[in-house]
Amino acid sequence: MIAVAVLGFLCQYFALIWSPPEKTMGNLVRIMYFHVGSAWIAFLAFFVTALFAVIYLIRRNLLFDRIAVASAEIGVVFTSFTLITGSLWAKPIWNTWWTWDPRLTTTLILWFLYVGYLLLRGTIEGLERRARISGIFGIVAFADVPVIHFAVEWWRSIHPQVIDETGFNMPGTMIFTLMFAFAVFFVIYLLLLVLRTRQETQKQRMFLIRQGLQELRAKAFDDSVRGES
DSSP states (O other): OHHHHHHHHHHHHIIIIISOOBTTTBGGGHHHHHHHHHHHHHHHHHHHHHHHHHHHHHHOOHHHHHHHHHHHHHHHHHHHHHHHHHHHHHHHHHSSSOOOOHHHHHHHHHHHHHHHHHHHHHHOOSHHHHHHHHHHHHHHHTTHHHHHHHHHHHSOOOOOOSEETTEESSOHHHHHHHHHHHHHHHHHHHHHHHHHHHHHHHHHHHHHHHHHHHHHHHHHHHHHHHHHO
16 A cells, blocks of 8 residues: 555656646646546456456356456446546537547446446345356446447547557657556556455355354244244
């Protein structure tokens, strides 16, 4: 956590002070470092969700389900941050908080899909049944990520491209700041993934303990009924 705090401070220094303003956008370009970095981490988080959902369906080990749901929750947070920072950038540039651009729309759909994934888990009883059904949903929902990536090529889009076939469209200082911000977000993601997976492990353990106690109480009640009869 101390390392994350130090890296976060350095990230803000590079993004808000050290990195130069852009020729046309000026200081608004500084939002990009947080916007792009959080978007990449969101996609990574949902990839981890889909990957560990596949592993769970093969191995049937609930640890993989716990990692999948923890990553999905973090991915929703980073997607929310992506949409918010994108709107903050769009207002002064496009003169609107939101436009139904293909990349923006598909990103919003991704947010709804994984919010739905989390809501679905809350409606299913049974650890293994919940893991199986939500795992399949998480795998299918990930199909929207490549759609977001190719949206600017498949449809007419006004969303700027940070990386195209020629590489990065920015000077070296901006590239360094962008990649440093991504690295910091990645470390934050790993820290949150470990903490959230531990919490989910404790949650499932408590569920099994309560379930075991209920079974013991039911057995004791049945034994008492037989004794009375």
